[in-house]
Amino acid sequence: MASVGGVWAEVVGQDRVVAELAGAVADPTAMTHAWLFTGPPGSGRSVAARAFAAALQCPTGGCGQCQSCHTVLAGTHPDVREVVPEGLSISVSEMRALVQIAARRPSSGGWQIVVIADADRLTEGAANALLKAVEEPTARTVFLLCAPSDHPDDVPVTIRSRCRLVPLGTPPPPAIAAVLAARDGIDEETASWAALVCGGHVGRARRLARDTEARMRREQVLALPLSLRGFGEVFSAADDLIGSAEAEAADVAGSRDAAEREALSVAMGSGGTGKGVASAQRGAKAAERELERRQKSRATRSQRDALDRALVDLAGFYRDVLTTTLGASVPATHPDRAGDTRRAASTWSPESTLRRLEAVLSCREALEVNVKPRIAVEAMLTILYRG
Template sequence: MADVFADLVGQDDAVATLRAAAAAAAELIAATDPTGTEPGAVEPAGAGPGTGAMTHAWIFTGPPGSGRSVAARALAAALQCAYGTGCGNCAGCHTTLTGTHADVRFVVPEGLSIGVGEMRALVLRAASTPSGGRWQVLVIEDADRLTEAASNALLKAIEEPPPRTVFLLCAPSTHPDDISVTIRSRCRLVPLRQPPAAAVAAVLTGRDQVAPEVAGWAAAAAQGHVGRARRLARDPDARQRRDAVLAVPRRLTGVGACFDAASALIDAAEAEAAAAVADADAAEKAALQTALGAGGTGKGAAGAARGSAGQLKDLERRQKSRATRAQRDALDRALVDLAGFYRDVLTVSMGAPVAPVHTDTEPLARAAAGKWTPEGTLRRLEAVLACRTAIETNVKPRIAVEAMMLALWKG
């Protein structure tokens, strides 16, 4: 089995940094007493962010698909590795990567934000002494979704870290909109880049046994996103949804067509999101109802049923938030594909010596380049990017997409 860093595609500099941190952490463990309980014996925070190979708080940044969460999980596994290397074979590595390690907690928000109550509970648990592993590790895969109050709760823990606790945060960037400046100043930064298409294609052919020509196409179309490239290569439904999105520019023949295209795009995102969360929603509801004694008879059953209404309502609220997040993620994937098409048109117009994102729509891009001015193409690309920004700032998706479609039609 490959080591824990094998899934970090095209990130050689980051992998070198994380390997050095894991080795330094292992030396810190070896330097303490056998029980690891001597106060202050192991305190990676002492060196401060960026001044040593190991520190107590890290931020992984990079574009979607760059492997932010993969890098955080890999470092968490390496910190718990029995050999201090992230071998990928020991119990510490295996249980961390599978999400079952008792001393590693993952925050993977399904809704639109991470609240202060959840963060306080996680910080409190992370402050305890490791029960069986070498470190207590808290991995927050979407730290940009922390509310202001949740950020403040996390900041206090990072400012006064327990000696055996490590915080691993993932965010798109270090911009204040993504992560607070005060948290950023106390963390070591690991920037990740978009993996080259050739590296992603090599992973698909070598690990997933995808045909080389399909792997090359999927890697380019996914714009370096390994997970999306794998879905495009293996899932016919994903390819069909992508084809529908790339057909949008040809459909914009008038105002009515713009609104029809917007409705189709929104409906497709809603359907994809509903399918993605349906099984999880049903399983969660059934499990909660069983736990609350649904179907039970005898003394107390009626009272228990009345008392379960609030918990069921809370579950429905969380599921609705997850569905909204899934819909926005599906819509964002569609917008990224659409932006890739207009980027291809612009590179053809300018004669740029770069490979196209969508190799299968290259003839359409060339035809559009002959019809539109470079300025008009750039305005269309900016309209797609503006739509993404609007949705991120909680503009209603239908309103944002309708405005985008009209802008694309007008040029």
């Protein structure tokens, strides 16, 4: 069995999962052609799948040092393809193209591997295209699917029944703090704080520990519950939440969008001469519209992901208030906001706190079904104000 080091070092706080996956790499009889990695956000579903893919292609089972390990983890291995939806869903055309490639024989590694990072975003057509491939796989093809759960709302039962389930749990704070300190060079105090307030999300812990703006956004969100003293604050807070999400999405997309537009311009013959330039430029408008569509979809997804992170923080605050009111002996989601939590618990009834918590969760659900963000957020904040 491979050691816990190598490619497995990135899989934080999941010793049981690492042992199972490393065992499958070492023992061909333990392998299967389709795996479903489930777990809450930040548990490391796609990280575990990627490490597994690297270990399968590695001559020594996941050393983390060879060319195969490096290229898989970098996303450049010719026999490993990872689907990370940039928009709101994974289309049927994208999945059909991927399935065709997956049916080929491996060119350099031992396996042809497909990693689907958000299988819960498959459209119905895409799921059907994937199902056929999973039902009749080629001998050296492996599908690694990642989703929040194996519930039919996330993964169709027909696909789930053909996969080996790998459930991941929420990594404990000490494990997160240890990896932040050892791998990212973050000081012990900051690493411990980030691990405690990240909600078990390793990526979020890293952002909070290293990004001043991420910490400021969190502070602004957690200041909201006790700052709503009138409807003026409600609409102002809605502007702030949505504006912050838009700004965060724009920061993520800015340089990438510009680079994609520049690359397309060159590909379409901008500044060139010769016989092929005119025909290439005739197709440029259609290509530009398609690029704009993809970038817009990606920006929408990024904005909603940023807004959802804020809602998760808010839900954690109201959860802390409720547990404080009821005297429950459970770890706080936001231990650094204990003063605000006690203040709110002394003012709000358990019923009003629960209504506020339900309003936040309902807002998350509304955004998932494409309700306009401003409408959903203003409705939520009205309930947060009224209680």
